[in-house]
Amino acid sequence: MIDQHIASAFDRDLEEIQAHLMKMGGLVENAIREGAKSLKSRDEELAEEVRKADRQIDALDMQIQEECARVLALRQPIASDLRTVLTVMKVAANLERIGDYAKNMAKRTTVLVHMQPIDGASGAIKRMASEVRQMLTDALDAYIRRDEELAHDVRHRDLEVDQMYNALFREFLTFMMEDPRNITSCMHLHFIAKNIERMGDHVTSIADQVIYLVSGELPDEARPKGNSANYEVPSEDTSEAEA
Amino acid sequence: MIDQHIASAFDRDLEEIQAHLMKMGGLVENAIREGAKSLKSRDEELAEEVRKADRQIDALDMQIQEECARVLALRQPIASDLRTVLTVMKVAANLERIGDYAKNMAKRTTVLVHMQPIDGASGAIKRMASEVRQMLTDALDAYIRRDEELAHDVRHRDLEVDQMYNALFREFLTFMMEDPRNITSCMHLHFIAKNIERMGDHVTSIADQVIYLVSGELPDEARPKGNSANYEVPSEDTSEAEA
Numbered sequence: 001m002i003d004q005h006i007a008s009a010f011d012r013d014l015e016e017i018q019a020h021l022m023k024m025g026g027l028v029e030n031a032i033r034e035g036a037k038s039l040k041s042r043d044e045e046l047a048e049e050v051r052k053a054d055r056q057i058d059a060l061d062m063q064i065q066e067e068c069a070r071v072l073a074l075r076q077p078i079a080s081d082l083r084t085v086l087t088v089m090k091v092a093a094n095l096e097r098i099g100d101y102a103k104n105m106a107k108r109t110t111v112l113v114h115m116q117p118i119d120g121a122s123g124a125i126k127r128m129a130s131e132v133r134q135m136l137t138d139a140l141d142a143y144i145r146r147d148e149e150l151a152h153d154v155r156h157r158d159l160e161v162d163q164m165y166n167a168l169f170r171e172f173l174t175f176m177m178e179d180p181r182n183i184t185s186c187m188h189l190h191f192i193a194k195n196i197e198r199m200g201d202h203v204t205s206i207a208d209q210v211i212y213l214v215s216g217e218l219p220d221e222a223r224p225k226g227n228s229a230n231y232e233v234p235s236e237d238t239s240e241a242e243a
Numbered sequence: 244m245i246d247q248h249i250a251s252a253f254d255r256d257l258e259e260i261q262a263h264l265m266k267m268g269g270l271v272e273n274a275i276r277e278g279a280k281s282l283k284s285r286d287e288e289l290a291e292e293v294r295k296a297d298r299q300i301d302a303l304d305m306q307i308q309e310e311c312a313r314v315l316a317l318r319q320p321i322a323s324d325l326r327t328v329l330t331v332m333k334v335a336a337n338l339e340r341i342g343d344y345a346k347n348m349a350k351r352t353t354v355l356v357h358m359q360p361i362d363g364a365s366g367a368i369k370r371m372a373s374e375v376r377q378m379l380t381d382a383l384d385a386y387i388r389r390d391e392e393l394a395h396d397v398r399h400r401d402l403e404v405d406q407m408y409n410a411l412f413r414e415f416l417t418f419m420m421e422d423p424r425n426i427t428s429c430m431h432l433h434f435i436a437k438n439i440e441r442m443g444d445h446v447t448s449i450a451d452q453v454i455y456l457v458s459g460e461l462p463d464e465a466r467p468k469g470n471s472a473n474y475e476v477p478s479e480d481t482s483e484a485e486a
Binding site: 069072073076077078079082083086173176177180183184187190 | 312315316319320321322325326329416419420423426427430433
């Protein structure tokens, strides 16, 4: 009887925390969408909104970390319950980082609107951001449904994002070599592309956590890497940081 | 009597985990040193060693995370003991990221040795890496000694690293504009500089954790930022990710 009471108290706590996690996920998806949109439409006001919205994301992360610590102390979960709480903490940390990258995209937008646009760059970046946002939606769905297959699917799609980044990197190099006046804006655009690629790594890390939660094992470290054979652009390997 | 027994079992566990954390810290300090050295002396073999050594760092992180999870489940610590375990998990994650950035520096070194060197760049990068390494040494000392003052000192020194990065960014821009043949190598050097700046952010995050551990409160979010007034180079704000 007592055990049952304790178990359901934990479940209620966890449900509440997970609701906050999903809210945070929604805000981060929105930040990616609006961040990329502000770059494409050269909309400084929208960029400013994205920057401001990041405070809410940071606050939710703090709240979730504290709630998790409280549940650990109060309910002292073990086995799979403990694993779930630790996973929530990691997923929230990943979301927070993705939010930071979106904010950074918005910051660079406010710089880039004052420079000559680079042909086709913001459209390509928007497509890349769109792909990552869809991956995030699916990774969070996979978490809620404990859907290991969907999580594996998300991991594989990160390959595409890496390829998009590599293509953009080459394009920016060409623009810079053609005309030195493009160099500063291309550096900013390159950073934005790199940050979106990093968002993809964090989404992949969320997918990894789902796989761990369901199967008890992290996927093989040798995840597909779009630029593994690419001598010119060594991968950042930040993805491994969360694995 | 029983309580005392439980308490000392926790202390023994924690001591062991902290020993692993310090070992990890030593390996990461070494990776920063050797990574920067391999770039400066164009030593591909040393760079390869740094890349390989990162596997040991990753393995230690995994081990520490697992040991912490086990202690949480087995000893069910509360209050400041719980806080300490959660801090160890975060510090290990920070160290693992710093290790990844050092590995990335080594990876780019193996690319850069085949290109025309950029005057003075690798020396400047080595100085920057050296500063970050010293900050890391002090942050880990501050953790062990629960030295809040030293932790605050580390946070302030990150300002210098940010300034070093800004200076290098401008220098690389100049080199690229002078001669388009410098563009590819400057992009790599710029990424290395940016990654060292990020290492500094992670060291700052370790210092933040020490302050939290001692005082129960995280330092004011408004930490000194070297490039806050810099319109051309918006800060990456990844530092906030761990705050």
